[in-house]
Amino acid sequence: xxxxxxxxxxxxxxxxxxxxxxxxxxxxxxxxxxxxxxxxxxxxxxxxxxxxxxxxxxxxxxxxxxxxxxxxxxxxxxxxxxxxxxxxxxxxxxxxxxxxxxxxxxxxxxxxxxxxxxxxxxxxxxxxxxxxxxxxxxxxxxxxxxxxxxxxxxxxxxxxxxxxxxxxxxxxxxxxxxxxxxxxxxxxxxxxxxxxxxxxxxxxxxxxxxxxxxxxxxxxxxxxxxxxxxxxxxxxxxxxxxxxxxxxxxxxxxxxxxxxxxxxxxxxxxxxxxxxxxxxxxxxxxxxxxxxxxxxxxxxxxxxxxxxxxxxxxxxxxxxxxxxxxxxxxxxxxxxxxxxxxxxxxxxxxxxxxxxxxxxxxxxxxxxxxxxxxxxxxxxxxxxxxxxxxxxxxxxxxxxxxxxxxxxxxxxxxxxxxxxxxxxxxxxxxxxxxxxxxxxx
Numbered sequence: 001x002x003x004x005x006x007x008x009x010x011x012x013x014x015x016x017x018x019x020x021x022x023x024x025x026x027x028x029x030x031x032x033x034x035x036x037x038x039x040x041x042x043x044x045x046x047x048x049x050x051x052x053x054x055x056x057x058x059x060x061x062x063x064x065x066x067x068x069x070x071x072x073x074x075x076x077x078x079x080x081x082x083x084x085x086x087x088x089x090x091x092x093x094x095x096x097x098x099x100x101x102x103x104x105x106x107x108x109x110x111x112x113x114x115x116x117x118x119x120x121x122x123x124x125x126x127x128x129x130x131x132x133x134x135x136x137x138x139x140x141x142x143x144x145x146x147x148x149x150x151x152x153x154x155x156x157x158x159x160x161x162x163x164x165x166x167x168x169x170x171x172x173x174x175x176x177x178x179x180x181x182x183x184x185x186x187x188x189x190x191x192x193x194x195x196x197x198x199x200x201x202x203x204x205x206x207x208x209x210x211x212x213x214x215x216x217x218x219x220x221x222x223x224x225x226x227x228x229x230x231x232x233x234x235x236x237x238x239x240x241x242x243x244x245x246x247x248x249x250x251x252x253x254x255x256x257x258x259x260x261x262x263x264x265x266x267x268x269x270x271x272x273x274x275x276x277x278x279x280x281x282x283x284x285x286x287x288x289x290x291x292x293x294x295x296x297x298x299x300x301x302x303x304x305x306x307x308x309x310x311x312x313x314x315x316x317x318x319x320x321x322x323x324x325x326x327x328x329x330x331x332x333x334x335x336x337x338x339x340x341x342x343x344x345x346x347x348x349x350x351x352x353x354x355x356x357x358x359x360x361x362x363x364x365x366x367x368x369x370x371x372x373x374x375x376x377x378x379x380x381x382x383x384x385x386x387x388x389x390x391x392x393x394x395x396x397x398x399x400x401x402x403x404x405x406x407x408x409x410x411x412x413x414x415x416x417x418x419x420x421x422x423x424x425x426x427x428x429x430x431x432x433x434x435x436x437x438x439x440x441x
Contacts, residue, residue: 028071028409032398033130033431040132040429042082042422045111047164050095053424055082055112059120060417060429062180062192062248062323063405072124073133074407074415074431077191080148080177081115082422083108086162092424093164100166107160108150113169116145117178119189119206122431124415130431136189136206140174140225143207149175151195153220156237158195173224176200176211179404180248180323182257190248192259196221197236197244199259199284212289231289235361236280238267246404247324249332250286257284258332260297262320264370267363272370274317277301278377280369281385282356283330283349294356295349296384297321297334298374305341306394314338322404327441333390335406341394342403344414345387346440352385390440400430411439 042055061079065071084092086101086109093100093109101107121134138146150161152171161169177194184190187204196213203209208226214237218230236245239261246262264276283293299321302314323335330349335342360369360382369377374384391414393399400418407415413435420427 028124028413028415028433029126029128030413030433030435031128033124033128033433035429036125036129036131042112042115045082045164047089047093047095047111048166050089050093053093053111056420056423056429057118058420058422058429059118059122060403060405060419061178062246063407063415063417064182064325065407065409065415066183066185067252068185070123071409074122074124074417075181075183075189076120076122076405076417077178077181078115078118078120079179079194079419080110080117080175081113082111082424083148084111084424085109101160101162102166102168104160104162107162107168109162109164110149110169111164113147113149113161113163114145115148117148117176117191119181119191119202124431124433136202136204138176138178138191138202138208139206141207141227142225144225146174146176146208146225147172148177151175151221153195153217155217155220156214156239157241159241173221174208174226177242177244179244179246179262180259182248182250184250184254190250190257192245192248194239194242194244194246194262197232197239197261199232199245199248199257229289233291233294233361235265235267235363236261238265238363239263240266240270240273243273243320247281247321247334249324249326251326251329253329255286256292256329257286258282258324258326259284260321260324260334262322263317264299265368267368267370268366272368274315276370276373277316277319278369278372278374278384279321283354291356293349293354294361295352295354296369296374296377296382297347298384298387300336300343302338305338305343307340308338323406325406325408327408331441333406333408333440334387335403337403340401341392342399343389343393344391344406346390347385347387349385351383353381353383355382390438391434391436396434399432400427403432408440409433411441412436
C-alpha cells in the first residue's frame with residue numbers, strides 16, 4: 001500500500017477486512033453498502049401452527065462516528081430484538097391474531113426472547129460491502145446478559161411480551177429497547193431506551209454502569225441487576241408507548257449529552273400526543289447528571305413528507321425524531337421522518353428559549369405544553385428552535401425507508417443506516433454514504 005501517515009489508520013482497517021488499496025478519509029465513495037454475506041443472519045423461528053420466519057440482525061437503530069476513528073468505521077446499535085405486534089401475527093407468522101397473546105392485541109410477540117441488545121462496530125469496504133469488526137453485548141453489573149423484553153412498569157404504560165408459542169413471557173426489569181448511542185473517548189458508551197424512557201452509561205465491555213429514568217420510575221426497576229436512578233424529569237414517563245428517547249448526541253468536548261423524545265408526550269392524554277407538533281429536546285451535564293436545558297423542537301407538518309403521502313394521507317402523529325448528531329457545542333443535526341421521506345435539519349440551541357425547571361415540566365400544568373403546541377407556547381413566551389434544512393431524501397435516489405442512524409464523516413458527508421426491523425418484512429440493513437450540497441459547519 002502507498003499510504004501517507006495521515007491515511008495509515010484507514011489503510012490498516014481496510015487491510016483487516018481483506019481489501020487492497022487506500023481511500024482518502026474525507027472522500028468515502030458515495031453509494032449503497034450492503035452487509036457481507038451471512039454477517040447479520042440471526043436464524044429462523046417456527047411459529048406454532050404458522051410459518052417459519054427468517055430473521056437478520058437489525059443494527060441500524062442508531063449510529064455514531066467517533067472523531068478519532070478512520071472515516072470508514074462507525075458504531076451502530078440494535079434495538080430490543082425481533083418483535084411483532086400481537087394484532088399483526090396473521091400477516092407475519094401466518095397465525096390468526098386471536099391464536100397468540102391470549103387475545104391481548106396491544107402486546108408484542110418476541111420470537112427470540114433471549115436476544116441481547118448489542119453495539120456493533122462496522123467498517124465500510126471498497127467493494128461497497130460493510131464488515132462487522134466488533135460486537136459489544138449489553139450486560140448487568142456482574143456480566144449477565146440483559147434482554148430487550150418489556151419492563152415491569154407500574155407508573156407508566158407498558159406492554160406484555162409473548163413467545164412464538166403464544167405464552168406470556170415474564171417482564172424483565174433489565175430489558176432495554178435501545179434506540180441511539182454515542183461513544184466517549186474513554187471507551188464508554190451512552191445509549192437511549194424507549195421503555196423508561198431512559199439514558200444508560202455503558203462500560204466498554206457492555207456492562208451497564210447506571211441507567212437514568214424519570215423520577216419515581218426507578219422503584220419499578222429496582223431488580224434490574226444494575227444501578228437505576230430516577231433523575232430524569234418525571235413528566236417523561238408520559239411518553240407514548242414505543243415513542244421514548246430515540247435521539248442522542250454528545251458535545252465535542254464530551255461535557256454534555258443532548259437527547260430528544262421521539263414524539264410529543266401523551267400529556268395529559270393520547271389526544272394531545274396525536275395532534276401536537278411540539279417535541280422536547282434536553283441538554284444534560286455528564287459530570288453531574290443534571291438536566292441543564294430543555295427546548296422546543298417544532299415538527300414539520302405530516303403533509304410535507306411527500307413520498308409517505310403518496311398512498312395515503314399521513315397523520316401528525318406519524319412524524320417523529322429518530323436521531324441526532326452534534327456539529328459543535330449546542331449545534332445539532334436532527335433526523336426527522338415518517339418512513340420513506342427523511343429530513344435532516346440543523347438547529348442551534350441559542351435560537352430557542354431554555355425553559356427547563358419551569359411549570360411546563362409539572363404534570364398539573366393545564367393546558368399542557370403538548371396541548372398548546374408550538375404556536376401556543378410561542379404565545380406564552382417560549383421560543384421554539386429555528387431549523388435549517390440540510391437534506392430531504394426525496395431529492396436523492398437509493399435512499400432506504402426508516403433511516404434511524406447518522407454518522408458524520410465530515411462537513412459535507414453523511415453515513416446513514418436504516419432499521420430493517422430484523423428482516424421481518426424481508427428488508428435488508430443498508431448503509432448509504434451521501435455528499436451534501438453545502439457544508440454543515
